[in-house]
Amino acid sequence: MSPTKRPGILRMSPPVQKPKGNPVSAIRPAAVVVLAAGEGTRMKSATPKVLHELCGRSLVGHVLSAARELDPENLVVVVGHAREKVGAHLAEIDPDVRTAVQAEQNGTGHAVRIALEELGGSVDGTVVVVCGDTPLLTGETLRGLAATHASDGNAVTVLSAEVPDATGYGRIVRDEDTGAVTEIVEHKDATEAQRAIREINSGVFAFDGQLLADALKKIRTDNSQGEEYLTDVLGILREAGHRVGASVAGDHREIAGINNRVQLSEARRILNDRLLTAAMLAGVTVVDPATTWVDVTVTFEQDAVVHPGTQLHGSTHLGEGAEVGPNSRLKDTRVDAGARVDNTVADGAHVGPQATVGPFAYLRPGTRLGLKAKVGTYVETKNASIGEGTKVPHLSYVGDATIGEYTNIGAASVFVNYDGQEKHHTTVGSHCRTGSDNMFVAPVTIGDGSYTAAGSVITKDVPPGSLAVARGQQRNIEGWVARKRPGSAAAKAAEATARRGESED
Numbered sequence: 161m162s163p164t165k166r167p168g169i170l171r172m173s174p175p176v177q178k179p180k181g182n183p184v185s186a187i188r189p190a191a192v193v194v195l196a197a198g199e200g201t202r203m204k205s206a207t208p209k210v211l212h213e214l215c216g217r218s219l220v221g222h223v224l225s226a227a228r229e230l231d232p233e234n235l236v237v238v239v240g241h242a243r244e245k246v247g248a249h250l251a252e253i254d255p256d257v258r259t260a261v262q263a264e265q266n267g268t269g270h271a272v273r274i275a276l277e278e279l280g281g282s283v284d285g286t287v288v289v290v291c292g293d294t295p296l297l298t299g300e301t302l303r304g305l306a307a308t309h310a311s312d313g314n315a316v317t318v319l320s321a322e323v324p325d326a327t328g329y330g331r332i333v334r335d336e337d338t339g340a341v342t343e344i345v346e347h348k349d350a351t352e353a354q355r356a357i358r359e360i361n362s363g364v365f366a367f368d369g370q371l372l373a374d375a376l377k378k379i380r381t382d383n384s385q386g387e388e389y390l391t392d393v394l395g396i397l398r399e400a401g402h403r404v405g406a407s408v409a410g411d412h413r414e415i416a417g418i419n420n421r422v423q424l425s426e427a428r429r430i431l432n433d434r435l436l437t438a439a440m441l442a443g444v445t446v447v448d449p450a451t452t453w454v455d456v457t458v459t460f461e462q463d464a465v466v467h468p469g470t471q472l473h474g475s476t477h478l479g480e481g482a483e484v485g486p487n488s489r490l491k492d493t494r495v496d497a498g499a500r501v502d503n504t505v506a507d508g509a510h511v512g513p514q515a516t517v518g519p520f521a522y523l524r525p526g527t528r529l530g531l532k533a534k535v536g537t538y539v540e541t542k543n544a545s546i547g548e549g550t551k552v553p554h555l556s557y558v559g560d561a562t563i564g565e566y567t568n569i570g571a572a573s574v575f576v577n578y579d580g581q582e583k584h585h586t587t588v589g590s591h592c593r594t595g596s597d598n599m600f601v602a603p604v605t606i607g608d609g610s611y612t613a614a615g616s617v618i619t620k621d622v623p624p625g626s627l628a629v630a631r632g633q634q635r636n637i638e639g640w641v642a643r644k645r646p647g648s649a650a651a652k653a654a655e656a657t658a659r660r661g662e663s664e665d
Contacts, residue, residue, distance in 0.1 A: 187306045190234065190285025190369055192227040193275040196220050196292030197240025197262040202420045208242040209418065210292040211249055214428040215435065216455025216473060219418055220246070221253050222295035222431075225456075228254075229299025230288065230306060236278055237292065238262050238271045267387030268363075273376045276369075283369030286310070289390065290364050293418045295427055297364070301409050308407035309366035315402030316372070316394055318344070319364035321412035329360040332406050341404040344394065359408065362415035365390070366407075371397055431456075444478075447485075461497070479513070493523070509541075512548075530565070544575075547590065559583075560602065564590030570614065571596045589624065 200209025210220035217225070220237065227235055235254070239246045240262040250257050260278035262271050272289055276282060286309060288302060301319070309317035318341060320332045330344045331354050344361050345354050375396040379388045394404050409415055418424050435456060436449045443462035446452050454472045464478035467485030474492040478484060482495040486503065493506040501511060502518035508525030511517055515529040519537055526543035529535060533546045536553040544558045547565040552558055556569055560577040563569070567588055575586045576599050584602035588594070592606055595614030606612065607624030616630040641651050 187286075187303070187310050189230050189232040189288045189306060189366070190283045191275075191279055192230060192232040192235050192288045192290065192302075193272055194220065194223055194227065194235070194237040194290055194292050195268060195271050196223075196246060197238050197243075197265055197271055198293075199241040199265070200293070200419070203418075203424075204421075208246055210246060211242075212418070212424055214295060214424060215431045215453075216457050217295070218249060218253070219295045220250070220292040222456075223290055223292050223297060224250075224254050224257065226297050226299045226302055227288070227290060230302055232288070233285070234258060234279055234283070236260055236275045238275050240265050240271075267381075267385070268390035269376055269379045269388030269392060272372070272390055273388070276373055276376070282373035285369050287367045287369045287372055288365070289367065291417055294362075294364070294415060295418065296414045296416055296430060298414060301414055302364075304410075305364065305366050305407040308405060312405045313403060314366070314405040315368050315397045316404050317366040318394070318404070318406045319362045319366075319409060319415065320359050320406045321362055321409040321415050322358045323360055323412045324358070326355075326358050326360050331355070331357040332359040332361060333357065334359075334406070339405070341394075341406050344391065359406070361391075362409065363417075364415065367393070368402075371400075371402060375400075452485075482511075488518070499529075524559075561586040561588065561600075563588045564592070564608065566590060567592040568594070570594050570598055570612075573598045573600070576601045 196210045198209065203209045203212065205212070211218045224235070236258045237250055238260050243261055247259055250259060258278055260275045262274050286306060288306060290297065305317060305319050318332065328347050330346055331350055332341055333343045333345055333354060334340065335342050347355065372393060375393040378396050379392045381388055383389065398404055413430055416423070416427060418427055432453055433449065435454050436446050436452060439460050440446050442460065444460045445465045447466065448468035451468045452466050452470050455474060457475055458472045459477045461478065461480040463481045465483040467483065469487040470485035471489040473490065476490045476492060477494045479495060479497040479499065481498045484490060484495060484501045488501055488504045490501070491507045493509045493511070495501055495511045496513040498514040499511045500516045504518040504521045504523065506523035509523035509527040510529065512530045512533060514531060515533045517523065517535045521535050522540040523535065524540065524542035527541040528545045530546060530548035530550065532549050534551040534553065535541060535546065538555050539552050540557045542559040544561045546552065546563050547567065549566040550563050552569045554571050556571065556573040558575050560583050561575045567590060573594060577583050577586065586600045586602040586604050588606040589608035589610065591609050592611070594612045595616060597615045598612050599617040601617065601619045604618055605621045606618070607622055607626065609625045610622045611627045612618055612622065613627065613629040613631065616628060618628055618630055622628040641654055645651050
């Protein structure tokens with residue numbers, strides 16, 4: 161995955177002396193500006209580019225998370241294309257963020273100028289500018305950029321990266337003595353010596369706020385796109401005698417932008433590997449990282465085990481020694497210490513300590529399993545509380561129900577909770593034994609210590625300690641097959657059995 165190429169990279173004037181004094185404020189930025197106004201046509205999607213998701217967050221959500229690690233005094237997102245959708249998303253994920261509207265996308269310099277206008281026209285302190293489509297960028301790297309900007313006394317500091325292949329990208333050319341950036345040279349304009357440079361421009365910058373505001377007024381639009389390029393500010397500041405520096409990202413993949421679905425997939429793989437590595441270093445066993453996918457919001461405790469083919473999403477948490485998988489998908493689900501979840505789909509569920517689930521179970525929202533409870537093969541639950549030691553072993557549906565402790569629910573049982581208009585609740589007490597193929601027609605209560613007979617349709621409350629039998633009495637009509645299905649395979653089989661019995665007599 162290669163870094164995103166930013167427009168408007170240009171050659172700057174020769175190096176000048178570093179001015180006296182430090183024009184930069186403290187490391188904490190006065191503002192972070194996130195550029196998120198573009199349409200992103202190469203995504204070929206009705207969804208705005210910055211709202212595409214990977215690992216549980218939107219692209220712009222990842223950028224905001226990294227920006228928040230700087231604790232900026234102001235955080236401004238420049239919106240434009242589909243600004244209603246983007247603005248609504250921003251209000252949901254970060255209500256304190258400010259937005260500036262770029263009604264017409266007239267370049268990155270124009271976007272930053274609009275952001276500063278939202279803040280009153282200029283900012284006293286450091287302004288960090290980032291792109292809204294760089295989800296791999298970390299807060300650590302942005303802190304390094306801000307620290308370099310402050311310590312070197314730069315008017316502007318470029319976030320750069322050393323890449324294996326810099327073909328097509330603007331090269332960072334430095335002064336050999338001072339390390340200051342003397343120019344950024346486009347590949348097509350570079351000499352052979354400059355093309356050997358592997359340090360490239362990322363499109364992420366730290367500026368002195370006052371100098372930035374002044375330089376933005378001087379940007380020209382006499383370029384092929386007729387736009388205001390933010391990179392022109394670098395040349396303007398150097399012409400005015402200010403120092404331009406660079407801070408190198410530790411991993412060049414951090415500066416990669418997303419322009420199409422292929423790059424989105426590549427970024428997802430990189431971020432997923434980063435998350436799994438952190439989990440494994442913290443004491444989690446991930447049996448096969450290549451087939452395991454997690455969101456950034458998933459949390460683990462030591463000695464949790466994740467088996468192959470597992471997806472963990474949302475606020476899912478695995479407790480100490482919990483095991484999930486193989487082939488499980490959990491969303492917003494808590495799996496407590498020592499629990500085991502096998503070949504299961506769960507959404508909004510809570511699996512208690514040492515409980516077991518699956519294989520082939522479906523835990524829907526509101527499912528709560530107590531200590532050592534069991535939900536077995538081909539069982540579906542919804543809005544159900546299943547008590548300590550209670551078992552629902554197989555082939556059953558438990559919906560809108562409360563089941564007490566150490567109860568056993570027979571196979572092929574259905575909690576009939578919906579009458580076509582309303583949902584109703586079923587309560588089964590502790591230490592109950594319900595027969596196979598039971599229907600519990602809610603609302604109904606099964607008292608503690610009760611039994612129900614196999615094949616029963618329970619429509620009335622069962623008192624504690626009772627046996628409920630709710631089925632028709634069996635009646636055998638002998639000779640029915642011979643009379644009603646003469647000559648059939650069933651009739652011939654019955655006749656053969658009858659003849660064998662006569663011969664034995």
